[in-house]
Amino acid sequence: MSAGADRDYDLIVIGGGSGGLAAAFRAAAHGARVALCEPDALGGTCVNVGCVPKKAMWLAADVGAKVELARIFGFDLPQATLDWSTFLVHRQRYIHNIHAGYRRRLDEAGIAVMPRRVRLRDVRTVVCDDGIDLRGERLLIATGGRPLRPDVPGADLGCVSDDFFRWTAPPPRVAIVGAGYIAAELAGVLQALGSRVELFARGERLLAEFDAEVAAQLTEDYRQAGVHVRFGYGLDAIERDADGTGLRLRDIAGGVSERFDAVLFATGRRANTDDLGLEALGVALDAKRRIVVDADNATNVDGVFAVGDVTTDPALTPVAIAAARRLMDRCFAGATARFDRSDIPTVVFSHPPLASVGLTEEDARARHGDAAVHAYRSGFRPMLHALAESPQRSLFKLVCVGEERRVVGIHLLGEGADEILQGFAVALKRGITLDDLRDTVAIHPTSAEEVVLMR
Numbered sequence: 060m061s062a063g064a065d066r067d068y069d070l071i072v073i074g075g076g077s078g079g080l081a082a083a084f085r086a087a088a089h090g091a092r093v094a095l096c097e098p099d100a101l102g103g104t105c106v107n108v109g110c111v112p113k114k115a116m117w118l119a120a121d122v123g124a125k126v127e128l129a130r131i132f133g134f135d136l137p138q139a140t141l142d143w144s145t146f147l148v149h150r151q152r153y154i155h156n157i158h159a160g161y162r163r164r165l166d167e168a169g170i171a172v173m174p175r176r177v178r179l180r181d182v183r184t185v186v187c188d189d190g191i192d193l194r195g196e197r198l199l200i201a202t203g204g205r206p207l208r209p210d211v212p213g214a215d216l217g218c219v220s221d222d223f224f225r226w227t228a229p230p231p232r233v234a235i236v237g238a239g240y241i242a243a244e245l246a247g248v249l250q251a252l253g254s255r256v257e258l259f260a261r262g263e264r265l266l267a268e269f270d271a272e273v274a275a276q277l278t279e280d281y282r283q284a285g286v287h288v289r290f291g292y293g294l295d296a297i298e299r300d301a302d303g304t305g306l307r308l309r310d311i312a313g314g315v316s317e318r319f320d321a322v323l324f325a326t327g328r329r330a331n332t333d334d335l336g337l338e339a340l341g342v343a344l345d346a347k348r349r350i351v352v353d354a355d356n357a358t359n360v361d362g363v364f365a366v367g368d369v370t371t372d373p374a375l376t377p378v379a380i381a382a383a384r385r386l387m388d389r390c391f392a393g394a395t396a397r398f399d400r401s402d403i404p405t406v407v408f409s410h411p412p413l414a415s416v417g418l419t420e421e422d423a424r425a426r427h428g429d430a431a432v433h434a435y436r437s438g439f440r441p442m443l444h445a446l447a448e449s450p451q452r453s454l455f456k457l458v459c460v461g462e463e464r465r466v467v468g469i470h471l472l473g474e475g476a477d478e479i480l481q482g483f484a485v486a487l488k489r490g491i492t493l494d495d496l497r498d499t500v501a502i503h504p505t506s507a508e509e510v511v512l513m514r
């Protein structure tokens with residue numbers, strides 16, 4: 060460990076989000092002297108404007124939908140409408156408790172927290188926005204990303220996901236632009252919580268990275284739930300109505316949409332690499348201005364590392380955390396293991412949720428050839444929805460390769476899929492075959508049993 064002046068550290072972490080905090084805690088646990096620089100709320104995107112408040116809204120929407128099912132079953136209940144201001148107290152109290160937990164753990168770990176925005180002065184020094192220099196043997200950049208707006212006239216009239224988390228009531232009519240994770244998630248939440256939602260996708264499908272059939276079933280479920288989904292939409296501009304009461308989308312053919320109370324852009328994110336002084340140090344960035352890291356999360360500059368959304372790694376909280384912990388184990392505990400980026404499971408918290416691990420059928424065919432790929436699917440109405448005669452359907456799918464039918468992809472859309480996948484993701488990583496699944500006795504009656512009963 061380095062000796063030296065007060066402001067010398069073994070590690071300086073820039074950014075106190077998922078990756079930065081995980082790194083700071085792990086390095087300190089190995090005995091390193093750590094400084095963590097974070098000008099905003101601890102926890103970064105995930106805790107403040109990402110996974111956590113999003114999941115809270117998803118849970119509220121899910122409860123509301125279940126109340127509607129309960130009314131169909133015969134429970135004597137009024138129509139479920141959420142008073143957002145009441146719920147937001149619960150959501151923000153939960154987040155406040157996370158902040159307090161981090162604060163306590165940082166103090167206990169002896170990590171110096173600098174509530175400062177910083178930039179790199181040289182490969183061992185960062186300068187805080189109050190002019191103070193900090194020196195570190197190693198620098199870890201974990202500055203995450205921010206929402207990106209499309210480059211069209213009137214884009215500033217629209218909102219992004221950060222703004223969504225400041226809303227205190229659902230806008231009556233919302234246009235969502237985009238077709239990725241955030242568009243799919245917020246469309247479901249807003250529709251279930253009382254907005255009328257129209258989703259404008261520029262491509263021909265939702266969730267381009269996910270299995271096409273499963274994404275098509277989600278589109279169908281959304282349409283059944285009342286979400287208007289439009290594909291092949293070329294956005295040209297956002298305009299405010301002459302009387303100032305609403306917003307309209309103009310498409311590239313000159314067509315003008317209906318009136319909306321809010322337009323929400325879910326059109327991707329941009330890495331926070333501006334104003335960090337990276338160019339001057341020669342830190343390599345890709346075309347999207349993300350930091351290029353190797354398998355060890357090292358940049359091309361010795362002693363400068365990066366984790367999380369600011370890098371080319373998948374933008375998921377558990378990825379940032381796992382990469383950070385492995386890196387710190389290597390830096391400060393002599394470990395050699397690397398973060399294994401294969402078969403990362405993920406869930407889109409849509410309504411119903413879509414859980415996925417491994418290869419889509421399309422990817423498997425491209426990688427292994429058509430003849431080697433065998434897809435198995437089970438489309439069904441989950442019991443809860445069948446009882447209520449609600450149209451929502453589930454689609455579970457397995458993608459297998461070779462004679463032994465090794466399972467290389469599991470894609471689950473439906474009630475409970477978010478909680479079902481984790482265990483099966485372990486099995487997939489262990490290299491199971493279709494026969495291993497079939498040899499496992501089903502748990503009945505569940506949705507999960509469909510995974511082991513597929514023929």
Ligand SMILES: Cc1cc2nc3c(=O)[nH]c(=O)nc-3n(C[C@H](O)[C@H](O)[C@H](O)COP(=O)(O)OP(=O)(O)OC[C@H]3O[C@@H](n4cnc5c(N)ncnc54)[C@H](O)[C@@H]3O)c2cc1C
Pocket residue numbers: 073074075076077078079096097098099100102103104105106108109110111113175176177178201202203204220241331335366367368369373374375376377379408
């Ligand atoms: C709406 C939404 C929902 C999401 N839902 C999920 C989900 O359900 N599951 C999931 O796995 N992932 C989800 N994600 C993605 C997840 O939030 C990110 O992958 C994760 O937060 C990345 O962590 P990070 O540490 O790389 O960056 P961040 O969490 O963004 O943290 C970066 C931190 O760096 C700080 N910073 C920036 N510049 C500086 C500077 N110059 N000096 C000092 N500090 C600086 C910022 O203030 C910030 O606190 C979601 C994202 C969004 C936007």
Ligand SMILES: NC(=O)c1ccc[n+]([C@@H]2O[C@H](COP(=O)([O-])OP(=O)(O)OC[C@H]3O[C@@H](n4cnc5c(N)ncnc54)[C@H](O)[C@@H]3O)[C@@H](O)[C@H]2O)c1
Pocket residue numbers: 209210236237238239240241242244260261262266294325326327328373374375405406407408
């Ligand atoms: N449940 C989760 O784990 C979760 C939830 C939310 C976000 N995230 C992470 O955050 C990342 C960012 O989410 P996101 O939904 O913003 O990005 P995304 O990359 O998932 O989707 C962006 C969407 O915007 C569209 N788009 C981009 N530019 C456009 C334009 N000019 N006009 C119209 N459409 C445009 C793209 O075609 C795509 O459909 C995700 O990739 C994911 O890694 C994860």
